[in-house]
Amino acid sequence: MLEMRNVAKMVGGEYHIHPTRLAFDRGSLNVLLGPTLSGKTSLMRLMAGLDRPTSGSVVFDGTDVTGVAVQKRNVAMVYQQFINYPTLTVYENIASPMRIAGKDAATIDREVRKAAELLRLVPYLDRTPLNLSGGQQQRTALARALVKNAGLVLMDEPLANLDYKLREELREELPRIFAQSGAIFVYATTEPSEALLLGGNTATLSEGRVTQFGPTIDVYRRPADLVTAKTFADPPLNFIDVVKTGVSFQYQGTDSLAVPTHLSDVPDGPVTIAFHPHHLGLAAQTANSARLKAQTQISEITGSESFVHMNYNGVRWVMLAPGIHDIDPDTEIEIFLDTRHLMAFGTDGRAIAAAA
Amino acid sequence: MEKTWNNKAWFLVLPVLLLVAFSAVIPLMTVVNYSVQDTFGNNEFFWAGTDWFDEILHSARFWEALQRNLVFSFIILALEIPLGIFIALNMPKKGLGVPICLVLMALPLLIPWNVVGTIWQVFGRVDIGLLGHTLAALGIDYNYVRDPLDAWITVVVMDVWHWTSLVVLLCYAGLVSIPDAYYQAAKIDGASRWSVFRYIQLPKMKRVLLIAVLLRFMDSFMIYTEPFVVTGGGPGNSTTFLSIDLVKTAVGQFDLGPAAAMSIVYFLIILLLSWIFYTVMTSHDADA
Amino acid sequence: MARITLDHIRHAYGPNPTSDAAYALREVDHEWADGGAYALLGPSGCGKTTLLNIISGLLLPSHGRILFDGNDVTNLSTQERNIAQVFQFPVIYDTMTVYDNLAFPLRNRGIAEADVDRRVREMLEIIDLSDWSKRRARRLTADQKQKISLGRGLVRNDVNAILFDEPLTVIDPHMKWVLRSQLKRLHKQFGFTMVYVTHDQTEALTFADKVVVMYEGQIVQIGTPAELFERPSHTFVGYFIGSPGMNVMPAQIDGSAIRLGNETIALDYAPNVAAGDKVELGIRPEFIRIGREGMPVTIARVEDIGRRKIVRASLAGQPIAIVASEDTELPAEPRVRFDPLALNIYANSWRVGREA
The missing domain is CATH 3.40.50.300 (P-loop containing nucleotide triphosphate hydrolases)
Incomplete structure (x- = not known):
């Protein structure tokens, strides 16, 4: 188990990482999700021992490893850039950490072939990395990290430089590979969809702060605050500021919305409502869907679905509707909001209640 | 960024620290020691206080030499930096020409200082030197032994020949690191050759240019070997730079005290000027 | 322009x-x-x-x-x-x-x-x-x-x-x-x-x-x-566009019917394929309904990616991906139906149209 006990990092009097508590179990996959410069890499460096925390301690399997140099800790890292030894074959690249560790030839051969099998690199073992595609190069780097048999494998946006389709395939393979290895995996990404595909646990980061940590799908469905909700939404969330009075949400005194049952405990007063674009539709999803009117701005079609950008009483919303809807700009349309999935946030940005 | 906190790291830099101590700190302290004492040989020293510094700072000979140094460095920078940039801009970026040009450029840098001096001394001689002889044949009255201007021109040309390559290589390294997309974008924006230079190449070369200017300034300000070999500081004192004066004082007249004081003043001037150069040239990075 | x-x-x-x-x-x-x-x-x-x-x-x-x-x-x-x-x-x-x-x-x-x-x-x-x-x-x-x-x-x-x-x-x-x-x-x-x-x-x-x-x-x-x-x-277009890409399964054409293992799907036209052609059936995961009716499938795993679920299953021995909405309940004995309008027949990887 890897524990970050109130770990903080200050540089020049400013917090790069605010005091952070995290605990990762053996054999778990943990995603660090946040935009560029939110502190993902800094946090990983602290976990790896590349940087020393300003305060707090890093505990690995019950032993305090704060300040122990990275070379002495059993850590493997995979970077966004494909880092391999360019003159060595794929086989030798994968074998390199075991050669350094002084393993015997038979063990090395067995482990290399096992890792190559797992990462589908068997046909390329005799090639050098420069003769491989990006995906194969990154799989080689990944295989090297795996054979090291490290207790902690850190991956900093490992798929960012790969083609979309390759990324999709590797993302699908990774949970299977992780499950077989038994190490603690930490995976940094800027993309919410990547976190969802990988599953496991997710810690959302914003401006050097971990805003929430828990099972990925729970964090997605029940964000603890607005910042987390915004970080963990792709396409971006829609928002509307309303005032709750009894059984309705009042919007600028012009529109009102029946409060759905899961939000009935929300106290009266100002509330920020948030919902995902796919909870808006051109047809009623349930009998209770709220019917609203909006002005269209622009439609984007993905083939099977359409993103319709619109203006709802001065607020910009996006609808993700199934099917193809190329609606002309500045058209008034009727839209339906599936209120079962609304999230509510107080004026302090904390979640009051989220969808079940 | 703080990266390591391993105290053993000090052991790794210890050899370098010792080397620096022997090669720089100890000699410097010796010089400081000499500069405040007087000696008549026999290892007998007398306390002289700041007398030597007083003497130097009030000597016309020192100020004249200093002035010559400043003028010389200014001319060197004014010639070598633009010329270096110009050559670097016109060097091929790919193909067989690259290694050929790089080797050609590196050649002068590989020749020892005194050999450069000797080459030019012979090259410029009116009786047997190719340059001197040719010029004389063309009816140009050129003689670096007799005419101070000719002596200056010879020393300057020699330095430009010897050291422009360094500026070229540094600038070239800066230029090849500019991604192709910048040139393509500039073409598409309809930028002129001058605009490309002014807004893409020059900003991207700034860091290496800073290093080039500093290196060339410090080096040219400390010039010794070449004028010593070619002109010996003459005719008259026309090419007697601080370093030559220093050696004359120390080795020629064996006045260790004044020579040491002079060394320190000389050292401080270089330090101060380098700092000024550095501050001025990096100050642009700070604003935004 | x-x-x-x-x-x-x-x-x-x-x-x-x-x-x-x-x-x-x-x-x-x-x-x-x-x-x-x-x-x-x-x-x-x-x-x-x-x-x-x-x-x-x-x-x-x-x-x-x-x-x-x-x-x-x-x-x-x-x-x-x-x-x-x-x-x-x-x-x-x-x-x-x-x-x-x-x-x-x-x-x-x-x-x-x-x-x-x-x-x-x-x-x-x-x-x-x-x-x-x-x-x-x-x-x-x-x-x-x-x-x-x-x-x-x-x-x-x-x-x-x-x-x-x-x-x-x-x-x-x-x-x-x-x-x-x-x-x-x-x-x-x-x-x-x-x-x-x-x-x-x-x-x-x-x-x-x-x-x-x-x-x-x-x-x-x-x-x-x-x-x-x-x-x-x-x-290739089927695979590359869409996430996950189109399901492409080896099939046989029998007049105006497609045979997929033991399953037969009726078409309202007879695709023109030559004997010896490599025939495949393409169907997008979005056009497969999972429920209590149709052809039986065995579910391997379900990926909950937030706004929808990706069901990885096997049909007649072939792996198949199915996209279901986030509110879909999966029955104990799942069966699937293909949208007849969304079926594509491929001969040697190129689509055989209705008109051909």
């Missing part, structure tokens, strides 16, 4: 290409409409960047001609073709202000300062950087820099075409949404001919009127996003 004609263009990087495989770009012969938004989509190495460079004039094709509005521009330089281009990494003039960056291409063309000022101000407004006009460009964020690159292209209203080379690669997911719809709005507003290279299907589909799918140096299909989604003309 101009109509772009690609007249039998082929390109090989090496001299004297002998086989088809030596060509980075095999025969391309198409005409692209004035004011159209085209996306070149494909995995790395498919020839899309080669084609873009041929259009921009950075590369002279080995064979064929390129015409703008019927005028041969094959031998003209990039400048003479009068195009704008936005690169993968933002190209900005560091030492200039944001304002001067935008004014640069205009001033270079000797446009009167009053006109320059008017157009630059307009563009600053459009790309939302008015408040930053006096700032040095160097300290801006990646997406702001990319907006400047974009603005420098758009500020010239006389360009023949605007080319984009994976312009959103370095942008955070949230900003991608904003920039993408901004681009789309600009296209609607000004009607520029735009060519957009990407490996990201979402970018390609949402941006373009027509998507050009490339694979191994060939154009495999040009179509609207809906056409590519519903009727992929090659199994």
